[in-house]
Structures are given as C-alpha cells and as structure tokens.
Amino acid sequence: MIVRFKKDGVIRGGSYSIENGIVSGGEVLALEDVELLAPCQPTKIVCVGLNYVEHARELKMPLPEEPIIFLKPPSAILGPAGQIVYPPSSQQVDYEGELGVVIGKRCKDVPANEAEKYILGYTCFNDVTARDLQRKDGQWTRAKSFDTFASFGPWIATIYPFQVDIQTRVNDRIVQKSNTSDMIFDVSELVEFISGVMTLLPGDVIATGTPPGVGQLQKGDVVEVEIAGIGVLKNSVI
Secondary structure: OEEEEEEOOEEEEEEEEOOOEEEEOOEEEOHHHOEEOOOOOOOOEEEEEOOEHHHHHHOOOOOOOOOEEEEEOHHHEEOOOOEEOOOOOOOOEEEOEEEEEEEOOOEOOOOHHHHHHHEEEEEEEEEOEEHHHHHHHOOOHHHHHOOOOEEEEEEEEOOOOOOOEEEEEEOOEEEEEEEHHHEOOOHHHHHHHHHOOOOEOOOOEEEOOOOOOOEEEOOOOEEEEEEOOOEEEEEEEO
C-alpha cells in the first residue's frame, strides 16, 4: 500500500503493510503514530455518474451509452479521518461510496487494453454531494465541489479490483453493498473514455461511480467506505 502522511509536522510518503507498519526512508513507523493524509495530490478528480446497473435500476433510469463525467476541484480533497463539513447552504448532504483509480503516468488517448499500464493503484472514495443544491441548480458543480466533499484513502492499493465487494456504512449500519462487477463501464473503459477527453496526469483520481443505496448524512454521523483488498475510509460529519 502506498501512503502519504504527516509526522512531526512534516509530510512524507512511504509504504504500509499490516505486518510491517509504515516504512518511509528506512524508518519503520506505527500507523497510530502518524496522521494519514489523502494518498496523492491530484490536479483534478474526474467522477463518473450512474455507473452501476443496480443504481440505474434503483433510479429507474436507462443505462447510459457512454460514461457521464464531471469534475471535483482539488480544494475539495479530504483525507482519511478528516471531517466532512456540512455547508450552511445545504439541508441534504449525501454519501456516495466509490472505487477510486489513481493515475500513475501521463495518460492521453489510451486504449482500454493498455489502461492498466497507466494506473498506479486504487483507493476508497466518498463522492459527498449536496443533493438539494444539485436538484436546485440543475447541474452538479456546486453540489459536488464544497471543501471536504472529495474524501479518499486511506492508501493506494495495487490490486486490480475487477470483482471486489464495496460497501458503505453510516454509524456501523450498512447502507450500500455491491460489487465492482456491477459497473456499467469498467476501469479500463473509463480510462479510455476520459483520456480521450482530457490528459490525465500522475496522481489524478477517477471516482468510478456509486452503487445503489445512496442516502443522507447528518451532523455527528460517521461514514465508512470499505473495498475488499483496499481498506476502509472513515470520516465524521460536522
């Protein structure tokens, strides 16, 4: 696992395993002795809407013929254990647990069968959304872009998550439970489509869409996104 963390006020990178803890610059550190940060610093976050079959059925919407994409700004980034801030302009802030794809090298017009060569790894992502503002505006920019609305981590795993379980929990209650095999467009197809539109740079993140079960968060909630083989992203809401 690839990690980014702060120790004694200094931001560092390293690797993490359950057996060895964090290894950074020849030093071994315990996970509880550092502050984990978002594991990369993207120039942009490209999100995908309506990308699970069951989610489309839940919304009674037809399956899209091509990916629906939108952007979140880097200023929305929140790391593991950070606090999601309820904006005063919204009365309905929703969770959306997702698989995040982290780009490893410059990526432009990449065919699907070569996409894996451009991927650094995978992470857990929460596409937090002010749903009432999304409905009000008729488009998604404001609703998706508040500070703290792009939570991801806790690290980057190098597994290929073609058929892995994904679930979201709010206060330990399972609210989303699915498998990445239910995606309409898989990771490779998304890389091909998005890189045909814009150049993806190292550290950029693709949030691959959410399964059914999206719902509202309240102040005081604790929300967790867990993906098998990757880990658990945990944030509180204030």
